[in-house]
Amino acid sequence: ETGVTQTPRHLVMGMTNKKSLKCEQHLGHNAMYWYKQSAKKPLELMFVYNFKEQTENNSVPSRFSPECPNSSHLFLHLHTLQPEDSALYLCASSQGVWSGTYEQYFGPGTRLTVT
């Protein structure tokens, strides 16, 4: 595997379900991010982790719970979601939050549908 991978690629869940999204980066980076891309809004930053520590929580509802066990893996745990949470969830990584270029590399995304 190379780059940033995400699983699953598609997920349909009911509002009472609990599911998790997984992201893995194979780039040796130290910072990882979750973004939400929905049809009605620009790409929105959700969470930032740098060296496994959360540095940003962009006012995300508590029904989204991130977890970063190490610099290569990032999870987004989902529970009691709402239909408006249906979106493409993108994971990204960069060398580090304070690295020179701060260029982010994105995974393919998970298309989430909440029914």
Added chain:
Amino acid sequence: ELKVEQNPLFLSMQEGKNYTIYCNYSTTSDRLYWYRQDPGKSLESLFVLLSNGAVKQEGRLMASLDTKARLSTLHITAAVHDLSATYFCAVDPRSGGGADGLTFGKGTHLIIQP
């Protein structure tokens, strides 16, 4: 709050023509990024602009940054159909004291017709 505005949001153009996409942002920053997204795909990094006056070119695309005007442009020369995609600019607000993470524009949906 940092705002990033792109225009136009939709652009349909013919092959062979030139056009420019504009990206304005509202706070101090000297780091700006351009990404491309094809339908159903993720974001692909195109350009990283890290200083005032930075200009980068790749094939038919050229990006520039004017930090004083808080403006970046993405210029398309002699467009070809393969360039049809959605183009996003993104700003790193930290050099202006902002938070971690990029702030994206809404994207410009570009269609190039034969």
